[in-house]
Amino acid sequence: MKRNATAIWTGTIKEGSGTITTGSTTLNKTQYSFKSRFEEGVGTNPEELMAAAHAGCFTMKLSADLTEAGFTPRNLETKATVSLDNGVITSSHLVTTASIPDISENQFQEIAKGAKENCPVSKAYNLEITLEATLS
Template identity: 50%
Template sequence: MSMKKSASAVWQGSLKEGRGQVSTESGALKEVAYNFGQRFEGKPGSNPEELVGAAHASCYSMALSMIMGEAGLEPEKIETEATVTLSQDDGGFSISAVHLKTRVRSPGADQAAFQDAADKAKAGCPVSKLLNAEITLDATLEN
């Protein structure tokens, strides 16, 4: 089985003075603006790294839910934040790291079984597999 999803971006102008818009096939994002200042200068607005973070956090949360369910652990709530690091070296820019921080409410869940599920989700979610970056994880179980 394979599925295809698409997104698109349009960029107009030079790197520093130009601007772009990103959209998704589903319509979840429709002509969302981004520019140099938003990406490299901390100005408010969207940028590719936060979109990667959103994709990773949502993918990880779904994978964790599945793996916990397979282990007989039923999560009531999974909250995940992905912090994406954009680094520059002699080879240019790269996403060098992603830190996942997840908090899970699962009454009665065993800590060791939870940690095992959290680690398996980190390694196995499709976005983790896509990224060529160091991926770290802080997983907290709230009972």
């Protein structure tokens, strides 16, 4: 399986701008710019897209691992925060809240840790990955 996205950039780094389109067109000429990446401009940026990929992948892996262990999650919600420090993407911090009947705290933490370590996006990222997992 292969997925794709296309980025187009016009102009200089600070005054220019670009668009990103994914193969599915979920993102379709979505704008990004210097301001959206390094300040507070309109549009997306690579770190936001990395965070979205990590949150989605981890949450699906957690669901799969819980299901395999015999649990049925009612709800899983994950926020990923990707940090860009001095021009280097340094970390991704996952915060997940889960509602899962009949699971112990220890079971949940063990399964969540495994999902963090083994989701395909975590394996692809060469950065520090941290996790806060809470049962609600």
